[in-house]
Amino acid sequence: MADPSLFLAPQMFEFGWAFDDWPRLGRGTLVGHLLECAGQVSGGYFADPGFKDVEDLARLGFPLAEIDADGNAVITKVAGSGGRVSRASCVEQLIYEVHDPAAYLTPDVTADFSQVGFVEEGVDRVRAQGASGRARPDQLKVSVGYLDGWIGEGQMSYGGPGAVARADLAREVVLKRLALIGVNMQDLRAELIGMDSLHGPRSSVEPWEVRLRVAARCDERSDAVRVGNEVETLYTNGPAGGGGASKSVRQVVAVGSLLLPREAVKPRIEE
Structure with missing residues (x-):
């Protein structure tokens, strides 16, 4: 349908x-x-x-x-x-x-x-x-959901003078920490919301506030948990002035699409 x-x-x-x-x-x-x-x-x-x-x-x-x-x-x-x-x-x-x-x-x-x-x-x-x-x-598109690992995410806000420099340093710290502790990741994003998260290359205008977001897709839930934990530790272990930390872990339900012959699909109506 x-x-x-x-x-x-x-x-x-x-x-x-x-x-x-x-x-x-x-x-x-x-x-x-x-x-x-x-x-x-x-x-x-x-x-x-x-x-x-x-x-x-x-x-x-x-x-x-x-x-x-x-x-x-x-x-x-x-x-x-x-x-x-x-x-x-x-x-x-x-x-x-x-x-x-x-x-x-x-x-x-x-x-x-x-x-x-x-x-x-x-x-x-x-x-x-x-x-x-x-x-x-002659063919129908079928979308199939399947489990495809976990996403761990952490965020932290920085505002005021030097906000971007502090957020950049925080990003550097988290990435190095994830490497040091050996988190196994398949995909990784580390971006500054308000600066480079949507359009890639940075603009010449520095914002008054930004939010660091680090997210990774992992095969194991335990690795995904550690991604958010490393961002949360920036409260006292990272650059000055960070706040509003959040973290989450969610299982990935991925979608794969394929085509089937129409005659292979049998409609069933339930009242």
Whole structure:
């Protein structure tokens, strides 16, 4: 089941669409794709002050679609609610998780979004048009969860003059300590949140406060525990002015995806 399938099914039921009515299934899948992230298309995740302003976000209205029997739709929201439904918000949601717009694969249809357009018909009313579809894929994607070790993590904040230098020293201390005590790690990240944790290379502007984060994936829980412990010891053993320490250990449930022949999957409905 794909996310838009939850919106396609009631359309098929209401309008009596056949399971091989590919153009209508493609249009219905577009509606589902636009609605599947709820408040994103009505201004939630879309909001970016000064660039994409959205009013009354605290009272965000979730989107709804007015759909005709051919799958053509107007995207809108409850009158008087906060948020914003616009051509721009619909375009953002349209390209979300789409690799090939001419072949958006779902279990129900291969949807074609390559000719989709949006027309604003009024305040918070956008018509979606141009979607189509062709035969559904012969294979189904299956995601399998499996246990894949442990993640140990520790964090510590530094603020005021010299915050970055002290956090850098703290990071150096923790990494050397983990090597000295022989923690077995498969993956390791040591970063300063507010400085280099998201975009890599540092900016030229030094922040007033940063937070050191050290996290490692380990085969054994005992090794993962030691990662957070070494960060916590910075309270008195590391650079001055650290505070707000936290640590955690969690088991990793990883996901692997593969394709199976459709006929190998047997649906079962339980009441």
